[in-house]
Amino acid sequence: MNRLEHSDEVKRIVDASKVLYDKDKSANTPRSFDSLMKEIDRREGTPVKVGISPWWLVAACFIGLLIGWNFPFDKAPKSDKLAVNDTVYITEKHTDTIYQQVQVERKVLQRKEREGVAIARQVVPQTVTPPAMCNEISLPDLKSIRPATSGRSLAQENFPIHLLVSL
């Protein structure tokens, strides 16, 4: 056995097999420990644990305590801070549109001017359009529609005169 182990031929085989073995081990990493524990939990029927470390919970409680006890995180004087028992009134000022009062001079119409206005009201003829004419009047004259300098068509500008003429 010893003679065989120390022969060159066997040494070469053993060395090569060791290289092969190490190569196989390094090339194929085993599954993660977490997957193994999941399988163990599944077989044992234990419920899945919540993935929060107890240390995180301790840290959260500590922060809660600091906040609850009003720990002085900044170095501002204590008089500037609000105590828990202080009452705070919040007033809200809202400004909307501001109106300015303006004095307007009223024109007092003369008696003659008043009469003139009354006469003018009486003179203006009342235009009554018969129902049969309504369609004709409301239809625009397509040939007369031409753009005017003011942007309005000539027919629109002349419409009241047009109406009077037809009557």
Added chain:
Amino acid sequence: MRIFHSYKQDTDEELMLRVSRNDTYAFEEIYTRYATRMQGFFIRMLGYDIAKAEDFTQELFLKVYESRSAYEEGRIFSSWAFSMAYNLCKNEYRHREVVETHELEQNYDSNTTEEPSFEKMYDRAVFENQLSISLNKLPADQLAAFTLRYNEELSVSEIAQILDCPEGTVKSRLHYALHSLSQSLSMYNPIKP
């Protein structure tokens, strides 16, 4: 508590005692130390079936965890784990024997061994390939003894514990394994670097 105690310094046996007291972190340390070794052993023993080797590694550690209370104090953990691994392999061989005999009954002209060409004989890669083929052809007990002795570098007494046989039997298995390997690889002369 893990924070106040590092498991890196502990021996395998100390860790296993902790595992028997349901210490999961100790089990994680055991897994970190042995998972790769065990997977390498399974790859060799199961004829380079990687997927099966991964499954067997997981199965082995499941068995280790399940039988943690049965672990005897003072027993070498590596021997205990390797013996469990070897038993898993033996079960697999029994299953394969049943399948192979069934296949042989249906297909009896599969004896086609090709002689490698002269140029290929001098190739180191071919030598390694032939070595793995020759290792696969070894009987399971000889292959286990060879792997544990020359790849895992365990002592003959440890191997005897793992394979559950006397030390003399281990030596004879090693002798037969080396003899058959040197015979099957005698025609290969790889170019040494």
